[in-house]
Each structure stands twice: as structure tokens, then as C-alpha cells.
Amino acid sequence: MIKLQSVSKRFGNTKAVKNISFEVNNQENLVLLGTSGCGKTTTLKMINLLIQPGNGEILINDKDITSGNPEELRRGIGYVMQNIGLFPHYTVAENIAVVPNLLKWDKQKTNQRTSELIHKLHLPESCLKMFPHELSGGQQQRVGLARALVTDPPILLMDEPFGALDNVTRSSIQQEFKALEELKRKTIVMVTHDVLEAFELADRICLMDKGEIIQIGTPKDLLYNPINDFAKSFLDGQRLALEFKVIKLKDIWNHLPASESKADKKELNHELNIWDTLEILRSEVIAENFVSDGNGHFKTIDFAIVTEAFNQYRYTAHHD
Numbered sequence: 001m002i003k004l005q006s007v008s009k010r011f012g013n014t015k016a017v018k019n020i021s022f023e024v025n026n027q028e029n030l031v032l033l034g035t036s037g038c039g040k041t042t043t044l045k046m047i048n049l050l051i052q053p054g055n056g057e058i059l060i061n062d063k064d065i066t067s068g069n070p071e072e073l074r075r076g077i078g079y080v081m082q083n084i085g086l087f088p089h090y091t092v093a094e095n096i097a098v099v100p101n102l103l104k105w106d107k108q109k110t111n112q113r114t115s116e117l118i119h120k121l122h123l124p125e126s127c128l129k130m131f132p133h134e135l136s137g138g139q140q141q142r143v144g145l146a147r148a149l150v151t152d153p154p155i156l157l158m159d160e161p162f163g164a165l166d167n168v169t170r171s172s173i174q175q176e177f178k179a180l181e182e183l184k185r186k187t188i189v190m191v192t193h194d195v196l197e198a199f200e201l202a203d204r205i206c207l208m209d210k211g212e213i214i215q216i217g218t219p220k221d222l223l224y225n226p227i228n229d230f231a232k233s234f235l236d237g238q239r240l241a242l243e244f245k246v247i248k249l250k251d252i253w254n255h256l257p258a259s260e261s262k263a264d265k266k267e268l269n270h271e272l273n274i275w276d277t278l279e280i281l282r283s284e285v286i287a288e289n290f291v292s293d294g295n296g297h298f299k300t301i302d303f304a305i306v307t308e309a310f311n312q313y314r315y316t317a318h319h320d
């Protein structure tokens with residue numbers, strides 16, 4: 001578990017981070033969200049001591065990190081840099097092998113692990129001999145992720161990991177990222193200024209402004225219980241899209257009409273969000289399916305039924 005207690009950081013007269021405290025639970029993905037200059041990167045880099053904290057304490061598994069050796073600390077923390085940050089004169093294989101070489105892994109172990117990651121991250125084997133500039137932005141990003149994951153560290157810090165990508169590539173890499181089994185075991189702190197990305201990937205979001213934490217909570221907390229006008233207005237303009245992403249079929253269960261027969265229909269998982277559900281229902285030839293609650297109950301759904309139930313849920317959530 002990562003714990004920051006009353007941490008501050010000043011650069012000359014600039015108070016980059018002002019007395020912040022938060023915890024990241026094991027295997028949780030906490031996203032630091034906020035506009036440019038609000039202190040996200042400084043906060044992230046203090047967790048692996050790339051930036052020395054000013055005041056306060058940072059604990060990892062109850063141990064104060066400033067009391068130990070920074071290099072040793074960083075070996076247990078994968079780091080995906082802003083703008084990818086691959087070494088341009090190293091091949092892809094050499095880039096991935098940087099930390100294994102520091103740890104004096106034997107070649108065979110490094111090659112085996114590299115090959116495993118290359119497949120998991122959908123990179124062609126042929127790219128291992130290439131230099132970063134010979135790859136697309138999306139491929140470079142995957143290499144950056146492979147480099148951070150190669151030693152299987154329990155903690156992963158990611159600074160705008162998808163920031164350099166076009167929208168289409170970004171969206172497909174985000175989906176793969178969510179599906180990667182290897183990442184589900186990790187404690188992740190990720191920086192982004194992209195609200196949709198934060199809502200797509202976070203278990204909890206830490207919303208920052210001017211070096212301070214405004215609100216920490218689940219995407220649903222931020223949507224339906226914003227703590228103040230700043231938190232509320234930060235999401236304005238994207239609120240509906242965010243609701244489509246955050247609300248799941250199980251949330252709208254009580255608003256779905258009583259069930260009919262489920263014969264000849266396809267079952268959708270009740271963990272699906274409304275966005276993905278409508279995408280499926282839109283593209284089905286027979287656009288009628290059913291969803292079950294995992295306890296033997298089911299409801300018949302189609303595009304219109306889900307839209308209607310979603311609207312009812314939103315109305316209730318906004319007026320609670």
C-alpha cells in the first residue's frame with residue numbers, strides 16, 4: 001500500500017504540492033487528474049524519489065521510502081514516462097532489458113520475459129531489433145509499458161501514458177490496458193489531464209488543483225457527489241459521456257421492466273457499462289438480449305429499454 005501523509009514540495013517560490021495526503025490500496029488504480037501545472041507529475045515522481053519530497057512522509061507497505069536507497073526503491077516500481085522516453089540509440093530489446101541488465105539477469109531469462117511481454121502487448125517479434133523511431137507511436141508506447149513491466153514490479157507509476165497517441169490508437173490501447181491480466185495484480189498510480197481517460201481506467205480518482213487535492217473518490221462519487229463547484233465544473237461538458245461509461249447494467253437493474261422469456265437470446269454481463277451495452281445492442285441483428293444478476297434472475301433488454309432505464313437512473317441519481 002502507498003501512503004502519502006501531509007506531503008508538500010516547493011520549487012523556489014512555486015508551491016507545486018501543498019500538504020497532500022492519500023492512500024493507494026494494493027491492486028488499485030488511482031488516477032491523478034487535473035489541469036496542467038496542478039502538481040500531478042511532481043506528486044508521482046515523489047513516490048519513486050525522482051523528486052525528493054519537501055515536507056511530509058511517503059510510506060510504501062508502512063516503510064518510509066526516504067530512509068532507504070532510491071535505486072533499490074525504483075527497482076520495485078515500474079515507471080512509464082511522459083512522452084514515452086525510450087532510449088533512441090537502443091534497440092527495442094535493449095530498451096526493455098535496461099533494468100534486467102542492472103539486476104544482472106542472465107540473457108535467457110531476459111529474452112524469455114521479453115518475448116512473453118511482446119506477445120501480451122501485441123507487438124511483432126521483428127520489432128525487437130528495431131530502434132524506437134522505426135515504430136509507430138502506439139508501438140513505442142507498448143514498448144514503454146513492456147520496459148516498465150519486465151521485472152514484474154508490484155507498483156506501476158504512469159505519467160500521461162497515452163498522451164502522445166491519436167484518439168483511435170489511444171482508445172484501443174486503453175481497452176487492452178484494462179484487459180491485461182498482468183496489470184490487474186499491480187498497484188497503479190497514473191497521471192492524466194484527460195477526464196474520459198481517468199473515468200475509463202480509474203478505480204478511484206484524485207482530482208487536483210493548484211497543488212491541492214480537491215476530491216478523492218470513485219468515478220461515481222465525482223459524478224454524483226462533487227464536493228464543490230470546482231469538482232462539479234471540472235466534469236461539465238462531458239458529464240453525459242462519463243455517465244454512459246460509469247453506469248453499469250447492474251446499476252440500472254431496478255429500472256429495467258419485468259422479465260420475459262430468455263429463449264434464443266444472448267446473455268450480456270451485468271458488469272457491462274451502458275456505453276458498451278448500447279454498442280452491442282446497436283450492432284445486433286436481433287437487437288434483443290438478456291442480462292442476469294448472477295443470482296438466477298434475468299431481464300430482457302434491447303436498445304430502447306436500456307436507454308429508458310438509464311435515463312430513469314440518471315434522474316434519480318441527480319435528484320438524490
Ligand SMILES: Nc1ncnc2c1ncn2[C@@H]1O[C@H](COP(=O)(O)OP(=O)(O)OP(=O)(O)O)[C@@H](O)[C@H]1O
Binds near residue numbers: 015034035193
Ligand atoms: N523542476 C522544477 N523546477 C521548478 N518548477 C517546477 C519544477 N517541476 C515542476 N515545477 C512547477 O511546479 C508546478 C507543478 O508542476 P507539475 O509538473 O507537477 O504539474 P502537472 O500537473 O504534472 O502538469 P502537466 O500536466 O503540465 O505535466 C508547476 O507550476 C511547474 O511549473
